[in-house]
Amino acid sequence: MLEAMGQRAKLAARLLARTTTAQRNAAVEAMAEELSLDRESILSANAADMRLGREAGLTPALLDRLLLNEQRLEAIANDVRTVAVLPDPVGEVFEQGVLPNGLRIEKRRVPLGVVGVIYEARPNVTADVAALCIKAGSAVILRGGKEITRSAAALVQALRRALERVDLPADALQLIDNPDRELVRGLLTLDRYVDMIIPRGGSGLHAFCRQTATIPVITGGIGVCHAYVDHTAPLDQVVPIIVNAKVQRPSVCNSLETLLIERSAAAKLLPRLGAALQEHKVELRCDPESLAILREAGNSEWHLVAAQPDDFGQEFSALILAVRVVDGLDQALEHIDQYGTDHSETILSQDPMAIERFLNEVDSAVVYANSSTRFTDGSQLGLGAEIAISTQKLHARGPMALRELTSYKWIVRGAGHVRD
Amino acid sequence: MLEAMGQRAKLAARLLARTTTAQRNAAVEAMAEELSLDRESILSANAADMRLGREAGLTPALLDRLLLNEQRLEAIANDVRTVAVLPDPVGEVFEQGVLPNGLRIEKRRVPLGVVGVIYEARPNVTADVAALCIKAGSAVILRGGKEITRSAAALVQALRRALERVDLPADALQLIDNPDRELVRGLLTLDRYVDMIIPRGGSGLHAFCRQTATIPVITGGIGVCHAYVDHTAPLDQVVPIIVNAKVQRPSVCNSLETLLIERSAAAKLLPRLGAALQEHKVELRCDPESLAILREAGNSEWHLVAAQPDDFGQEFSALILAVRVVDGLDQALEHIDQYGTDHSETILSQDPMAIERFLNEVDSAVVYANSSTRFTDGSQLGLGAEIAISTQKLHARGPMALRELTSYKWIVRGAGHVRD
Incomplete structure (x- = not known):
């Protein structure tokens, strides 16, 4: 199952990488709209999660974190809209020059590819992460906490419909909705398809990801x-x-x-x-x-x-x-x-x-x-939004937003150049 | 043993991070000099590696890769000297601004910390990697192929003497000289001390590092x-x-x-x-x-x-x-x-x-x-040297040189700022 998800995500990522800024902005706008339009089914899915959570004896604090209502859902949709108007890092040429031999060189920001995000019982992360990844031209495979299984599925259904509406591949956004923990391990070793793992949760989750993953993991979030x-x-x-x-x-x-x-x-x-x-x-x-x-x-x-x-x-x-x-x-x-x-x-x-x-x-x-x-927060430090806060030293450090969701490639133009 | 090496490396990295460009350039110059001064003991250690290699039936191609002579050692020293004159990325402020609330923000390049490099039977990598890491303000733990055990030890001894000569900590450069393969596994999981692993070798080594490491690994080098x-x-x-x-x-x-x-x-x-x-x-x-x-x-x-x-x-x-x-x-x-x-x-x-x-x-x-x-080579593309070629998408892609051996930090200056 994960293998097939990975394949679909990689294919979707390849299509996304060829889209324009306008197309991706339209997708994110549509995502915000679908969240509002799909209000009823999202809230009813969330009500089911809440009922099961109460039965399972979750703490009031955790239940509050789980809860969606009209107001919170509208706030989530607004956060998604905010992402649509942020500057697009994809395609930005951040270095260029001509070598003495005449080769013209540029370094250009490109989408990362496929991002895996593992998070806990926060339904809003589903939409935040989806909007940032799609805007940055990457596909994303989400795995939310088991307490939000139904809410996350409903949110993802709405968000995928938005992608289809603007003729982008729905598989750019996929959810692992089976609570089996082995699937987390599977995602962490899906290195043929996934380019980066972002854990959003406590130190236990971060340590597990670091130990298990064969894919680069962004660790962070623990702040003493x-x-x-x-x-x-x-x-x-x-x-x-x-x-x-x-x-x-x-x-x-x-x-x-x-x-x-x-x-x-x-x-x-x-x-x-x-x-x-x-x-x-x-x-x-x-x-x-x-x-x-x-x-x-x-x-x-x-x-x-x-x-x-x-x-x-x-x-x-x-x-x-x-x-x-x-x-x-x-x-x-x-x-x-x-x-x-x-x-x-x-x-x-x-x-x-x-x-x-x-x-x-x-x-x-x-x-x-x-x-x-x-x-120390993407919005506060002028990034507009954030997908994570990195406390490791590779790739990105501190708040990570759209630019930190990109990679780059070298583009070299010659005129028959060979090496001596 | 690895734990102690890691501790010493981290301490040395902290001292290195406080050095000036001039100090680190002097260290790299001294490294080149000591390679020449220590010619005899390096070449005699290499002769022992060569003798054992011939006895072990290594192929002529591998033996040639192993071989050091006066000319090759001088070429290695010259490559090290080249690193001394490259521009220093450490301390570079690559973004700055003032937020609407008056907070002054800058992003400044800082050393990575401790780098672990696992390489095969190429003695020259010992010196190349050491020079680049020290120049970039990071400590390095090296693990060379077992065929160059004696050569690498002799090279590292000379290079450490150079660090001491300019009053930098010799432990900024350490070698795992025991050929026990379990020590590679140990290095790959020394995540309390090591910030990045660079494998230099074939696809088997890269896959092993990705699977075993709990530290970010730069994979690459395989080129079809x-x-x-x-x-x-x-x-x-x-x-x-x-x-x-x-x-x-x-x-x-x-x-x-x-x-x-x-x-x-x-x-x-x-x-x-x-x-x-x-x-x-x-x-x-x-x-x-x-x-x-x-x-x-x-x-x-x-x-x-x-x-x-x-x-x-x-x-x-x-x-x-x-x-x-x-x-x-x-x-x-x-x-x-x-x-x-x-x-x-x-x-x-x-x-x-x-x-x-x-x-x-x-x-x-x-x-x-x-x-x-x-x-596709650091020198050819204007970086002056390279420590690896990355084919992954995180942190750095393509030839990696001094800048790619750095991280960055956010520096935020306020005047009593609190968040609303």
């Missing part, structure tokens, strides 16, 4: 983000940035997990920071030094806990923050090196030397100075 | 290159290009393996092509149509053979060429799609429409018009 605050950082910036990075949306990968504070700034800054975070009910897991300062500054309502060793390097994805006092920049860099996940880190400082060292030496996808880490 | 000749191609270009592509160096991956000729051009061109290739003793493995034309044109000294099915898609790496008559461009594209390895293909034609379709639709790393395929 750090902030380092030194004694030159102004209080009126520190408090809003740390609160924003921790509190605004604690469940996402670019939220803050660990605060490192320079010893000489701790006595001044920590009490104010503690008070501000306390207002948002943030639990602070503190090393002995910061715990002593915060215990003295706070009251019994503050959520103060002595940090355990594994609190550093942990992705809490909740209103919990690990806190540690460090000697200075060097110790902060060492800590980040040891515990970070190469995602996003920020320095709050007015010392230009410290800022430049931090930006140079922290080996993360996105490094910030005097900013919240919450901007 | 095609030329398509249509009826508009001028004879005075066709003959030299086809002869050059097949004959100049048949053992390399960018040499021609299959000639596809448009039916309406076959009767005119094939006899002349056959005669020219015959002068170079090229064996032609022909489909029935081309065989009939060539048999009629040639004489008993021509090496004409009826093609077997597996002659198409085969990398002969020898003076053998598969020949097929096709209806026209569409059939040529189908043939390449079915049998090609996405490496290098060329069209010989004066028809602009056919040329553009070929360049657009052939999904290979390098596509040519009216040129030999032999230019």
Whole structure:
């Protein structure tokens, strides 16, 4: 079954690679329309997923993630529409020249081919990923979490109809709708047809994909983000940035997990920071030094806990923050090196030397100075949308959008050229 | 042992990432010098490899590949020197801007980190790869073929001494000198420390790496290159290009393996092509149509053979060429799609429409018009050197050199920025 899907996807990809920007934009527009038109069957499929999810005892948080309603579906359709108007990277010539021997050379962006995306119980990912891949000229094989089997199938049916409507091959978008986990393994080794695997989920999924795949995998998405605050950082910036990075949306990968504070700034800054975070009910897991300062500054309502060793390097994805006092920049860099996940880190400082060292030496996808880490996001950084956040170093790093869904080819034009 | 090597490599990579261009250039210069200074011990180690190789009954071709002498060692040192003067990609800012909210963003090239290179019995690869990786600011772990165990160890010893001489960490260059094959498997799964694997060898090695590695692998190097000749191609270009592509160096991956000729051009061109290739003793493995034309044109000294099915898609790496008559461009594209390895293909034609379709639709790393395929090479295409030729679509495609040995990071500067 996978073999046949792969063949169909590759054939569809070849056709897609020959389309114009206008054709692919029309396809994405049609996808948005079909999502609205097909509202009833999508919502009724989702209602079935929700019913089964409740019976299976899924948590309220997971059920909420599963849920589609008219408003959410319209938001998904609007996100798809946004993709249609983004600039098209396909065909862009990004280097060109003439060699001394007269050969004319260009490097031109071309579609990747076939992308495999493995995701969890988020129905919206189905449409987001489909729109980005089709826009970038690639076919996509989707495998969603078993909790959204019916919703994903209904969404894909609508999206495939849109492709047919504009005379593009429906097989450019295929869904593995059988929940058998062996099929994930099969997709990960379908290297004759699939050019790239994008896992969208937790660290377990990423590790499984890395270990199993014979196809390049984009790993990422796990964010243990750090902030380092030194004694030159102004209080009126520190408090809003740390609160924003921790509190605004604690469940996402670019939220803050660990605060490192320079010893000489701790006595001044920590009490104010503690008070501000306390207002948002943030639990602070503190090393002995910061715990002593915060215990003295706070009251019994503050959520103060002595940090355990594994609190550093942990992705809490909740209103919990690990806190540690460090000697200075060097110790902060060492800590980040040891515990970070190469995602996003920020320095709050007015010392230009410290800022430049931090930006140079922290080996993360996105490094910030005097900013919240919450901007590590394709839309926030000006890409318009994102298909994943890569924390590996090959191909693309940080937010990945349309351009990162392309490859390139060398085009060489001669006039009878032979090599000496 | 590998764990410790990985740790040391990562530490060395972190130090390398903080060096200046001048420091890394000095290191590469010193590497070239030490190769010359250490001539005696390198050549005597190589003599031992050669003796064991002869005892083991290696073929003369393989023994020649193994052999180092003063002249070859000087050539290797010169190649290393060439790397020192190439432009440094590290630190290059290739995109920058200010977002509407005032965040200042740049994307800056940074070293990859640690590269693992697995190669076969070519001593020169040891020095080439070391020079490119160090220049690009990355540490490298080498694993050479067992036939060059002693040569590689002697080369690495000299190269490490060069690093120490310029106060860079010798562990930026390490060699797995134990021939146990389990260590290759170990290197391929050393994902805590190694950022990229480059196999340099045959298709078996590439497949093994893809299947075993939990680290991104650059696959490539296998070249079943095609030329398509249509009826508009001028004879005075066709003959030299086809002869050059097949004959100049048949053992390399960018040499021609299959000639596809448009039916309406076959009767005119094939006899002349056959005669020219015959002068170079090229064996032609022909489909029935081309065989009939060539048999009629040639004489008993021509090496004409009826093609077997597996002659198409085969990398002969020898003076053998598969020949097929096709209806026209569409059939040529189908043939390449079915049998090609996405490496290098060329069209010989004066028809602009056919040329553009070929360049657009052939999904290979390098596509040519009216040129030999032999230019798919880092030096030939203006990169100055190459570490590999990628035929996959992620990260880099075609010749890979210094820039393709880098990653990038996002640098974001704010002034108290928080996300709404």
